[in-house]
Amino acid sequence: MNVRPDFPGYLAEMKWRGFFEQCTDEPALGELLASERVTGYAGFDPTAESLHIGSLVPIIGLLHLQRHGHRPIAIVGGGTAMVGDPSGKTELRQMLTEADIERNLIGIRGQLGRFLRLGEGPDDGLMINNGDWLRDKGYIEFLRDIGRHFSVNQMLARDSVKTRMETGLSFLEFNYMILQAYDFLMLNRGYGCRLQVGGSDQWGNICSGIDLCRRVSRAEVFGLTYPLIATAAGEKMGKTAAGAVWLDAGRTSPYDFFQYWVNVDDRDVSRFLRLYTLLPPGRIEELEKLQGADLRTAKQVLAREVTALVHGTEAALGAEEAALAAFGGGDAAAIPSSSHAAAEFGGEGLALLDALVSTGLVESKGEGRRLIRQGGVKVGGRVVTDEHSRLTMNDVQDGRIVLQLGKKRHHHLRLDS
């Protein structure tokens, strides 16, 4: 086992980085991790074709596990997604069709493979679809094998169930914890998996799995939860005006992704550096000393590191350059842009409002008008006050027209030569 020099062990690093909320049996798990290669897993819901940054914590948690010489399993819930986890939700989630799930699985697999080293080696990670064993399981057989180990009394006592007593909980969802517990059992049987990590809202489900493993296989397995990560402002991670922050470059460009991290709240910088980057503790502690405006440096590092982790070093550099260009000066090549024929700007030119809409900077002309009235639109660095303003060749500088919305959104209209 190649224990990392920075930390005496996996748990120590998880604690230091802020991944550690609760553990079922910390001393025993610590010993186990120190004495042998442990297989641990985390689950991912294929609710969309791409994961978003909310999934980053479990992904990086698995990554650390692998870095400590253990074997990570990412389980993708092709089976459980058919049911839907009621934990932390107040309403029944929209049902996914099999085709949806199939498509989502493919997308998510590809993404997970960018973080974890997957393969056949002893500490190579695995990606497994729980649909493999859930889909063909017969109901009666399942009830007799697994259902008999669950007490309805206990299930009703779970927080995830209790909080739904008011609004209602379908029998379908009520079964979710059993299915998740069954996953743990199957992974333990098939792969010797002995650890499940998950968000603290998963504590109940994880405990169910541990109980099941003990009852059925007399296996001692462990659970570890991380805190649910929210921003200092109390928002869920990744909530922006444009919607979720996705890991897929097609949904959230590396530039926007980078900007998300640069714009985090001051109070979140230290916590996020520990959680979302792999930087060594010494380096992070250095950055944590920064105060006031200097925190921007730390945010730059945070953004660079996370973007590199998700999109690769090259994309991260590109995003950073674009950000520098937009906010400082420098090469503007990487700023979001669209290409246009020179003719569009000849004569009368192109209505600014139309340009704002067609580039997707605003969703309607009304919104564009509002922005202009409020002085939130700049063309070539000048505030535009006339909502009827048109873009003409006069606005072109260096072969492009520079649009700016508010302080942070930039777009260039490139002229085709």
Place this chain on the structure above:
RNA sequence: GGGGGGGUUCCCGAGCGGUCAAAGGGAACAGACUGUAAAUCUGUCGGCGUACGCCUUCGGAGGUUCGAAUCCUCCCCCCCCCA
């Protein structure tokens, strides 16, 4: 199956025949202040039009009315109590 209460604009939540694109709060966006931060203050916050205007929206479909988110009918969904 019976009885009761509900479904309102991104969210919560008022409205209960015209003065309603619909109070209030939150979120969001813009401006000021800053550090591409927070807090604060100001403004905006369905769509189209320069505008008095027009169009779409209050679970769905019909109806009453000069006029409906508001009244009636049927349907769908949710919660509570009883079976």
